[in-house]
Amino acid sequence: MNIIKSLTYQEKRSTFLALLLKLDSQKEAEDVLKELQLEHKDARHILRALRVKNQYGV
DSSP states (O other), X not given: OOEEEEEEEEETTEEEEEEEEXXXXXXXXXXXXXXXXXXXXXXXXXXXXXXXXXXXXX
C-alpha cells in the first residue's frame, strides 16, 4: 500500500483514520479496501472516495 498521507483524529470514544493513497487501478483499490476491512474489523463504517484517471490523465 503506497500511503501518501495518513491522519488520525479522536473524539470521545471514536477514532477516525484518513488515508491518501496512489493506486494504479480499480482492482488495486478494491484489494486495499478489503485489506483495510480486515485490519479494522471493529470499524462500523469505512468510507471511501475514488478518482480514476482516464487515458488523458484526467
